[in-house]
Amino acid sequence: MSTPHFHRLTVADLRRETKDAVSIAFAVPPELAQAYAFEPGQYLTLRATLAGEEERRSYSICSGLDDGELRVAVKKVDGGIFSTHVNSAVRPGDSIEVMTPMGRFTVPLEPRAAHAYLGIACGSGITPVMSHIKSILSREKQSRFVLLYGNRSSRDIMFKEALEDLKDKHLGRLAVHHVLSREAQDLPLLHGRLDVERITTLVRASLPETKIDHAFLCGPQGMMEAAQIALAESSVSGERIHVELFTPAAPPPAGRRSRTGTSASEALEAIATATVRLDGVTHSFPVAADEGVIDAGLRAGLELPFSCKGGMCCTCRAKLVSGTVKMMRNYSLETWEMEKGYVLACQSRPTSAAVSLDFDEA
Numbered sequence: 001m002s003t004p005h006f007h008r009l010t011v012a013d014l015r016r017e018t019k020d021a022v023s024i025a026f027a028v029p030p031e032l033a034q035a036y037a038f039e040p041g042q043y044l045t046l047r048a049t050l051a052g053e054e055e056r057r058s059y060s061i062c063s064g065l066d067d068g069e070l071r072v073a074v075k076k077v078d079g080g081i082f083s084t085h086v087n088s089a090v091r092p093g094d095s096i097e098v099m100t101p102m103g104r105f106t107v108p109l110e111p112r113a114a115h116a117y118l119g120i121a122c123g124s125g126i127t128p129v130m131s132h133i134k135s136i137l138s139r140e141k142q143s144r145f146v147l148l149y150g151n152r153s154s155r156d157i158m159f160k161e162a163l164e165d166l167k168d169k170h171l172g173r174l175a176v177h178h179v180l181s182r183e184a185q186d187l188p189l190l191h192g193r194l195d196v197e198r199i200t201t202l203v204r205a206s207l208p209e210t211k212i213d214h215a216f217l218c219g220p221q222g223m224m225e226a227a228q229i230a231l232a233e234s235s236v237s238g239e240r241i242h243v244e245l246f247t248p249a250a251p252p253p254a255g256r257r258s259r260t261g262t263s264a265s266e267a268l269e270a271i272a273t274a275t276v277r278l279d280g281v282t283h284s285f286p287v288a289a290d291e292g293v294i295d296a297g298l299r300a301g302l303e304l305p306f307s308c309k310g311g312m313c314c315t316c317r318a319k320l321v322s323g324t325v326k327m328m329r330n331y332s333l334e335t336w337e338m339e340k341g342y343v344l345a346c347q348s349r350p351t352s353a354a355v356s357l358d359f360d361e362a
């Protein structure tokens with residue numbers, strides 16, 4: 001995984017997907033094509049200064065590998081400053097700071113494979129699954145995909161027409177089951193929530209006697225838990241179940257940044273010194289009590305890689321070279337990574353007087 005970097009990209013196209021969601025395609029200049037090459041399931045972190053604060057949000061890529069574009073979808077959330085800005089103020093021709101693609105909600109594509117894939121998504125959780133569907137149908141000609149997609153009503157369905165077009169284009173290889181919680185459907189099974197019972201029934205009806213090679217889950221926590229229980233009951237082993245979790249970006253620590261983001265480090269007592277290596281350059285800075293390495297580095301004015309600051313996205317992964325830290329939350333590092341000394345810098349609080357982290361080793 002290479003160190004992520006921001007570049008300013010121009011908005012090439014903006015498309016309204018539903019009344020409260022848009023998708024944005026970015027123009028990627030040839031010299032950055034390699035840096036923005038993505039794997040299906042990855043996301044882009046966008047950065048903007050809104051109301052005097054630097055804000056970052058991660059949005060999943062919805063384009064497939066053969067679409068010839070880099071596109072993310074942004075659903076407006078209530079009170080969401082960034083998603084509201086993107087939905088109402090961004091226009092084609094504007095430029096936005098965009099981090100190079102990150103994320104591990106991915107599986108390697110195998111052109112000769114004849115795999116059975118399952119996607120279970122709710123609402124905007126369809127976004128990374130859409131990238132998988134398009135890429136798999138295009139690159140694995142013998143594989144098929146079953147999608148269970150939950151929404152409140154048909155008006156809320158993102159990529160409705162695109163899914164229909166994909167079904168027509170790849171006859172018999174894509175099955176889509178729309179489950180609507182607030183709109184009656186001909187089949188009672190498709191009216192309600194994607195709960196354990198409904199998922200189990202739909203999976204058994206759609207993929208009878210079939211081994212599910214990979215299942216992709218993306219949606220609210222309740223749906224994710226229901227899907228994991230249902231898949232376990234259908235004997236799908238854990239390593240075949242891929243889960244994407246997102247959380248709103250954490251706000252800066254209270255009282256530690258002014259509205260213009262200037263440092264207030266002099267007001268905090270350091271309990272440790274962190275040394276980090278990033279892009280071949282070494283920096284040292286103080287870390288205060290109850291402070292993670294990313295927040296401390298930001299206070300010191302460093303440009304460190306991060307996105308969610310919630311332990312979910314793994315953008316801040318670094319190797320712990322010396323010293324000890326306590327990781328407060330971890331929803332993304334695998335056991336083998338921790339055994340090799342990788343940590344999430346946003347969640348790492350020093351427990352020794354000096355810690356050294358290497359982002360270049362990530």
Ligand code: FES
Pocket residue numbers: 305306307308309310311312313314315316317332344345346347
């Ligand atoms: S920034 Fe997302 S896990 Fe640290």
